[in-house]
Amino acid sequence: MSVNELSQRNVLILDAVHRLLRRGAVRNLTKMVNKMYPVEVAKALRHLDDPSEKRIVFGLVAGAERRAGVISELDPNSAVAVFTELTRAEQIDILHGLDTDDAADLMGLLPADMATYLLEEMSEEHSGGVADLMGYPAETAGGIMTPQFLAFPEDTDAQTVISYLQEHAADAEMVFYLYVVDAGGVLKGVLSLRDLLTVPPSARLGDIMHAPVIKAGVFMDQEAVARLTARYNLLAVPVVDPDDRLVGIITVDDVIDVIREEATEDMLKMSGTGGEGQYILSVGSLRAYRLRMPWLLVNVAGGIAGAALLTHFSGTLEAMLVLAAFIPVSMALGGSLGLQSSTIVVRGLATGAIEPSDVRRVFLRELRVGALVGLTCGTLVGGVALLWHNPWLGAVVGLSLFSASCVAVITGTLAPVLFQRLRIDPAISSGPLVTTINDLTGLIIYLGMATLMLVRHGAPPAP
Amino acid sequence: MSVNELSQRNVLILDAVHRLLRRGAVRNLTKMVNKMYPVEVAKALRHLDDPSEKRIVFGLVAGAERRAGVISELDPNSAVAVFTELTRAEQIDILHGLDTDDAADLMGLLPADMATYLLEEMSEEHSGGVADLMGYPAETAGGIMTPQFLAFPEDTDAQTVISYLQEHAADAEMVFYLYVVDAGGVLKGVLSLRDLLTVPPSARLGDIMHAPVIKAGVFMDQEAVARLTARYNLLAVPVVDPDDRLVGIITVDDVIDVIREEATEDMLKMSGTGGEGQYILSVGSLRAYRLRMPWLLVNVAGGIAGAALLTHFSGTLEAMLVLAAFIPVSMALGGSLGLQSSTIVVRGLATGAIEPSDVRRVFLRELRVGALVGLTCGTLVGGVALLWHNPWLGAVVGLSLFSASCVAVITGTLAPVLFQRLRIDPAISSGPLVTTINDLTGLIIYLGMATLMLVRHGAPPAP
Numbered sequence: 057m058s059v060n061e062l063s064q065r066n067v068l069i070l071d072a073v074h075r076l077l078r079r080g081a082v083r084n085l086t087k088m089v090n091k092m093y094p095v096e097v098a099k100a101l102r103h104l105d106d107p108s109e110k111r112i113v114f115g116l117v118a119g120a121e122r123r124a125g126v127i128s129e130l131d132p133n134s135a136v137a138v139f140t141e142l143t144r145a146e147q148i149d150i151l152h153g154l155d156t157d158d159a160a161d162l163m164g165l166l167p168a169d170m171a172t173y174l175l176e177e178m179s180e181e182h183s184g185g186v187a188d189l190m191g192y193p194a195e196t197a198g199g200i201m202t203p204q205f206l207a208f209p210e211d212t213d214a215q216t217v218i219s220y221l222q223e224h225a226a227d228a229e230m231v232f233y234l235y236v237v238d239a240g241g242v243l244k245g246v247l248s249l250r251d252l253l254t255v256p257p258s259a260r261l262g263d264i265m266h267a268p269v270i271k272a273g274v275f276m277d278q279e280a281v282a283r284l285t286a287r288y289n290l291l292a293v294p295v296v297d298p299d300d301r302l303v304g305i306i307t308v309d310d311v312i313d314v315i316r317e318e319a320t321e322d323m324l325k326m327s328g329t330g331g332e333g334q335y336i337l338s339v340g341s342l343r344a345y346r347l348r349m350p351w352l353l354v355n356v357a358g359g360i361a362g363a364a365l366l367t368h369f370s371g372t373l374e375a376m377l378v379l380a381a382f383i384p385v386s387m388a389l390g391g392s393l394g395l396q397s398s399t400i401v402v403r404g405l406a407t408g409a410i411e412p413s414d415v416r417r418v419f420l421r422e423l424r425v426g427a428l429v430g431l432t433c434g435t436l437v438g439g440v441a442l443l444w445h446n447p448w449l450g451a452v453v454g455l456s457l458f459s460a461s462c463v464a465v466i467t468g469t470l471a472p473v474l475f476q477r478l479r480i481d482p483a484i485s486s487g488p489l490v491t492t493i494n495d496l497t498g499l500i501i502y503l504g505m506a507t508l509m510l511v512r513h514g515a516p517p518a519p
Numbered sequence: 520m521s522v523n524e525l526s527q528r529n530v531l532i533l534d535a536v537h538r539l540l541r542r543g544a545v546r547n548l549t550k551m552v553n554k555m556y557p558v559e560v561a562k563a564l565r566h567l568d569d570p571s572e573k574r575i576v577f578g579l580v581a582g583a584e585r586r587a588g589v590i591s592e593l594d595p596n597s598a599v600a601v602f603t604e605l606t607r608a609e610q611i612d613i614l615h616g617l618d619t620d621d622a623a624d625l626m627g628l629l630p631a632d633m634a635t636y637l638l639e640e641m642s643e644e645h646s647g648g649v650a651d652l653m654g655y656p657a658e659t660a661g662g663i664m665t666p667q668f669l670a671f672p673e674d675t676d677a678q679t680v681i682s683y684l685q686e687h688a689a690d691a692e693m694v695f696y697l698y699v700v701d702a703g704g705v706l707k708g709v710l711s712l713r714d715l716l717t718v719p720p721s722a723r724l725g726d727i728m729h730a731p732v733i734k735a736g737v738f739m740d741q742e743a744v745a746r747l748t749a750r751y752n753l754l755a756v757p758v759v760d761p762d763d764r765l766v767g768i769i770t771v772d773d774v775i776d777v778i779r780e781e782a783t784e785d786m787l788k789m790s791g792t793g794g795e796g797q798y799i800l801s802v803g804s805l806r807a808y809r810l811r812m813p814w815l816l817v818n819v820a821g822g823i824a825g826a827a828l829l830t831h832f833s834g835t836l837e838a839m840l841v842l843a844a845f846i847p848v849s850m851a852l853g854g855s856l857g858l859q860s861s862t863i864v865v866r867g868l869a870t871g872a873i874e875p876s877d878v879r880r881v882f883l884r885e886l887r888v889g890a891l892v893g894l895t896c897g898t899l900v901g902g903v904a905l906l907w908h909n910p911w912l913g914a915v916v917g918l919s920l921f922s923a924s925c926v927a928v929i930t931g932t933l934a935p936v937l938f939q940r941l942r943i944d945p946a947i948s949s950g951p952l953v954t955t956i957n958d959l960t961g962l963i964i965y966l967g968m969a970t971l972m973l974v975r976h977g978a979p980p981a982p
Contacts, residue, residue: 070876095750103876222716249712253685286779287558289772291754308771309752315775316749319782320866326786327862328855341887348859348888349895355855356896359848360903366844373843380836380843381829385822387847388958391854392791392818392951396811399790403783413533413566424804429812433819440823488855495851 066099073100077109086116094125101126102134114138120146124153127162136165148177156182157202157310160189188303197281198274200314201295201304207235210244210262214255232291232307236265241301243269243294271296274303278314283408285311322406325483326399328352351488358492362387362499369503372510378445379506382453383499385437389457390464390498391491393429397422397468398486405472405482415473422465430461448510456505460498467493529562536563540572549579557588564589565597577601583609587616590625599628610637615645620665620773623652651766660744661737663777664758664767670698673707673725677718695754695770699728704764706732706757734759737766741777746871748774785869788946789862791815814951821955825850825962832966835973841908842969845916846962848900852920853927853961854954856892860885860931861949868935868945878936885928893924911973919968923961930956 069092076085089097097117104110117123127135127150139147139162151159151174163171163186171190175183185203192198208217217234234252236245245265255264271294272281285293285308293311295304328351339347366373366383373379401418404410410418438454471490472482532555539548552560560580567573580586590598590613602610602625614622614637626634626649634653638646648666655661671680680697697715699708708728718727734757735744748756748771756774758767791814802810829836829846836842864881867873873881901917934953935945 066874067876093751286775288556291771308754308775312749312771312775312778315778316782316870319779319786320870323782323786323789323862323866327789327859329859329862341884341891344884344888345891348856349892351859352852352855352892352896355851356848356900359845359851359900362847362851363844363903363907366846367841370840370843374840377833377837377840378830380846381826381833382822383843383846384825384829384850384958384962385819387850388818388822388825388854388955389815391851392815392954393811395950396790396792396814399786399792403786407779407783411529413530421804421807425807425811428804428808429815432812433815437819437822440826444826487858491855492851495847499847 066096069096070100070103073104073113077104077112082116085113086118089113089116090118090122094122095129097126098129098134101138102131107137110134110138111141120149120153124150124158128154128158132165135162140166140170144174144177147174151178151186152182155202156185156204157189157200159186160199161194163190164194192274195278196274197272197276197278197293197295197306198304200278200281200310201274201306202310203304205235205292205294205302205305207237207241207243207302208261210236210238210260210265212261213257214252214259214261214264215257217252217261218257233294233305234261235269235294235302235305236261237302243271243296243300243302245269246294269294272306273298279318279406281306282311282314282318286315287408318406322402322483325481326402326486328354328488354488354492358496361496365496365499365503369507372503372507376449376506376510378449379452379503379510382437382441382449382502386453386456386460386498386502387495388498389433390460390494393426393461394464394468394490394494395486397426397465398472398490401469401472402482402486405476419466419469422469423462426462426465427458430458433461434458452502452506452509456498456502459505460494460501463497463501464494467497529559532559532563533566536567536576540567540575545579548576549581552576552579553581553585557585558592560589561592561597564601565594570600573597573601574604583612583616587613587621591617591621595628598625603629603633607637607640611640614641614649618665619645619648619667620652620663622649623662624657626653627657655737658741659737660735660739660741660756660758660769661767663741663744663773664737664769665773666767668698668755668757668765668768670700670704670706670765671724673699673701673723673728675724676720677715677722677724677727678720680715680724681720696757696768697724698732698757698765698768699724700765706734706759706763706765708732709757732757735769736761742781742869744769745774745777745781749778750871781869785865785946788944789865789949791817791951817951817955821959824959828959828962828966832970835966835970839912839969839973841912842915842966842973845900845904845912845965849916849919849923849961849965850958851961852892852896853923853957856889856924857927857931857953857957858949860889860928861935861953864932864935865945865949868939882929882932885932886925889925889928890921893921896924897921915965915969915972919961919965922964922968923957926960926964927957930960 069088072088073085076088089100092100097113101110101113104113114123114126117126123146127139130138139150142150151162154162159182163174166174175187178186188203189198189201206217206221232249234247234249235243236247238244245262245267246269247261247265251264251266270284270288270290272284274295274297276295281293284290285306290308292305292307294302295306297303329348400422401410404414404418434454434457437457438450441453442450468490471493472486475482475484532551535551536548539551552563555563560576564573564576567576577586577589580589586609590602593601602613605613614625617625622645626637629637638650641649651666652661652664655664669680669684695712697710697712698706699710701707708725708730709732710724710728714727714729733747733751733753735747737758737760744756747753748769753771755768755770757765758769760766792811863885864873867877867881897917897920900920901913904916905913931953934956935949938945938947
């Protein structure tokens with residue numbers, strides 16, 4: 057199916073689910089639900105507003121494995137809503153069907169007593185891994201890894217591994233690499249499936265493995281794991297505990313989700329939206345308001361500071377009311393230019409395109425850009441002010457736009473760098489903060505310059 | 520190596536390369552360069568300012584395969600700079616060593632006559648694939664696919680495929696799936712390596728394959744391919760021509776690059792930076808200025824419009840100068856709130872979290888958020904204006920902030936949706952455009968309301 061066919065299919069599915077539900081056509085609905093991809097069932101569930109309808113449709117999904125597939129594709133709110141309504145036996149079946157990392161994620165969302173109860177009821181084979189994973193913070197390597205990996209001692213031969221794979225391959229979610237460990241479980245080397253197929257059957261893993269291995273510590277931030285994966289084109293990253301023992305792997309499909317989530321979060325943070333990226337749709341208006349209001353209060357505070365500033369300079373304005381006309385442009389240009397600089401730096405730091413050693417180079421580049429922009433806009437708007445009113449106003453507007461541009465790129469470049477050194481997410485600083493600082497700086501420069509040039513150094517000539 | 524060790528290693532490498540270059544210690548440098556990962560050599564090359572130093576270091580990389588690895592990790596500017604300095608024989612060797620998709624990308628960057636010459640000189644085995652790929656636009660499925668895939672007729676048995684893999688696995692870059700095609704090359708089904716290992720050797724592919732296959736058309740936008748891959752957790756997407764014949768695959772490592780690039784581009788576009796994401800660092804100040812200036816001109820135009828507006832309302836300002844004090848806040852709040860809404864919609868549309876069927880729901884949610892924000896900020900800043908000056912001013916400020924908030928979320932939500940319908944990238948609309956529109960709307964509402972309430976309906980009481 058191509059994308060057009062797929063998106064058409066989505067619309068058709070949603071319509072059909074609604075129609076069959078209304079008609080109570082359970083048999084047809086069951087047939088349909090069990091022919092859909094799990095991700096499609098999840099999408100249909102998310103679109104049903106009525107919780108009891110969600111339950112009915114989910115109840116028609118046949119078999120623990122399919123149900124587990126649907127649950128792992130649902131947004132957290134819907135997953136909990138659907139899961140908590142099931143019988144304990146059904147819940148246990150689904151938990152056994154989920155990948156260990158997805159099971160741990162789901163458990164983390166449930167009420168604590170329910171999670172404890174379920175963990176006790178699960179088979180030991182599964183509960184150990186889930187309990188281990190639940191011990192790691194959500195956005196770390198430990199929090200996103202799965203303990204399902206293949207590791208063998210150094211003196212295993214290639215044929216033994218191939219036979220093992222033919223017997224057990226179905227157990228391992230995605231086998232890309234085979235890891236080589238010593239007797240204590242310490243990670244020693246890595247092999248691809250391809251390596252395995254192209255050596256003589258008697259070859260010893262210790263002799264054909266690659267070392268040193270690129271790996272992540274359990275507490276490494278998930279964004280750093282994603283950078284590592286992208287940078288070295290890996291399909292899976294091994295995760296080791298502080299004693300270098302292999303405890304899990306992170307596969308590329310989970311890395312893709314991390315990359316998308318982190319980019320979404322950064323974008324939303326930059327616009328002052330709080331950054332709960334993955335919940336863009338499911339969050340209600342009250343929660344959205346609570347997440348966004350704090351950042352808008354930065355604007356409000358800036359606005360009140362601006363009001364105080366303008367009151368302070370009211371003598372200047374009174375002497376020459378036409379100055380008020382250029383308040384908007386002296387505010388807006390600095391805000392936008394600073395946002396450009398800080399977006400470049402924030403994104404560069406996040407992707408690794410800008411490293412500490414690059415900061416000086418980027419700073420100087422931005423300063424040159426700021427000067428060029430200031431020159432262009434200062435000449436342009438200063439020219440308008442000159443033609444519109446008089447040369448004095450033109451000079452004030454032009455010079456203050458130039459200075460404000462230079463200040464804006466400096467703030468925009470340095471704020472994210474500073475925040476990163478302070479171990480605060482630089483994306484936070486980018487949007488409302490940098491914009492408000494530069495709005496106000498623009499205003500101060502403009503009014504200050506006007507006061508100096510027009511009021512103190514001689515009364516302004518009449519227009 | 521953990522991330523800390525890796526980033527430390529990077530700094531050490533850069534220092535060592537500089538030091539060895541200055542000392543002319545060619546033997547040590549050669550040894551070092553050939554022990555580094557290709558991506559590390561690429562990074563070191565990017566950091567060398569002097570083109571002749573770049574050439575020296577690249578010249579020390581031994582063997583066409585390693586050289587090809589380094590070239591494929593370089594940014595486009597450096598890749599062309601290094602490549603064009605090589606002898607024709609060296610160039611051909613590298614082109615033969617590159618994956619077909621990377622070779623086509625590199626050829627696309629070279630001067631046309633050089634590319635034509637090289638294409639003629641390359642072995643037929645390689646040049647055909649490269650020429651085919653060069654025919655597709657860069658940011659489509661065809662432009663990022665590789666023609667190196669494994670496809671077999673429906674009546675092949677599993678054992679034949681396994682034997683084939685053991686002989687030829689080294690040729691295929693990343694084998695995740697085996698595709699099943701009919702006699703005309705039309706894609707019929709797909710199998711994972713795991714499927715192959717867990718069926719009897721005599722099983723016929725046609726009987727064990729999965730169908731229908733999720734696939735991309737050659738002209739599908741790369742962002743849509745990335746969404747497809749992420750949504751269905753695929754490791755590779757097959758690409759078909761308009762007659763449904765399998766012509767290539769896109770592997771997950773390339774999809775990761777697309778996801779990162781597209782997110783970077785969207786962020787930069789939203790801030791009005793032009794959107795040449797991957798060149799964040801290597802672009803010079805003049806080019807950066809040319810990319811960013813057009814969007815800042817939107818601000819300048821908005822600022823001049825603001826100046827005209829304020830001149831138009833100068834009677835009102837003259838009658839009550841204190842109104843000027845609240846110009847900044849009435850501009851800034853709408854701009855920021857609108858940016859939040861449009862960021863949510865732009866990102867939601869890009870990731871597929873918001874689909875056409877969701878627009879109404881998101882719009883209503885945003886409208887509620889706008890009303891709540893307007894109520895909060897209107898009360899707050901209106902209260903300040905009331906205490907500071909008088910109730911009239913408080914009412915004007917409060918009411919106009921409320922109205923401006925409602926208008927801002929409407930513009931912010933609808934602009935990206937409208938742009939998408941017009942097939943213009945919605946990220947473009949988000950930043951400078953929505954912000955400027957909402958800045959101006961805020962100003963018009965504020966001044967208009969002040970004129971109506973204070974000037975026409977009675978003179979303002981003295982503060």
